[in-house]
Amino acid sequence: MDMKKMMKQAQMMQLELSRAQDEIKDMRFTASAGGGMVEATAKGDNTLESIAIHPDAVQMADAEMLQDMVLAAVNEALRGIATQSEQRLSAVTGGMNIPGLR
Numbered sequence: 153m154d155m156k157k158m159m160k161q162a163q164m165m166q167l168e169l170s171r172a173q174d175e176i177k178d179m180r181f182t183a184s185a186g187g188g189m190v191e192a193t194a195k196g197d198n199t200l201e202s203i204a205i206h207p208d209a210v211q212m213a214d215a216e217m218l219q220d221m222v223l224a225a226v227n228e229a230l231r232g233i234a235t236q237s238e239q240r241l242s243a244v245t246g247g248m249n250i251p252g253l254r
Contacts, residue, residue, distance in 0.1 A: 168244045176237045183228035186221035194229035196237060 179196035189209035193201040203226070209218060 172240050172244045176240055179233060179236050181229050181232035181236060183225050183232055185224035190221040190225045192225035192229040194233040196233055
C-alpha cells in the first residue's frame, strides 16, 4: 500500500471519528430502578441529564431505599451511555484500540 493511499485512509478515519464523537455527544440513555419508580438519563458526555422520581417512591420508600434506587438508575444510565459510545467508536475504528478515545 503506498503512502498516499494510507494517508487518505487515515484522513477518512479521522473525519469519521470526528463525526462519531459529535454523535456521541448527542446520545442519551435512560435507565430505571425500583420497577420504574426512579429514572435517570445520561448524556454522551458522561453527565447526568435528569433524574425522575415517581411520587409513590417518595411515599413508600425510606430514605435509604430511595437512595439505592437513584444510585442504581444513575449507574445503569452511565453504563448504557458508555456501551453506546464504545459501539459507535468501534464501528468507526473496526475494533482498534486507539489511545485517547473512550
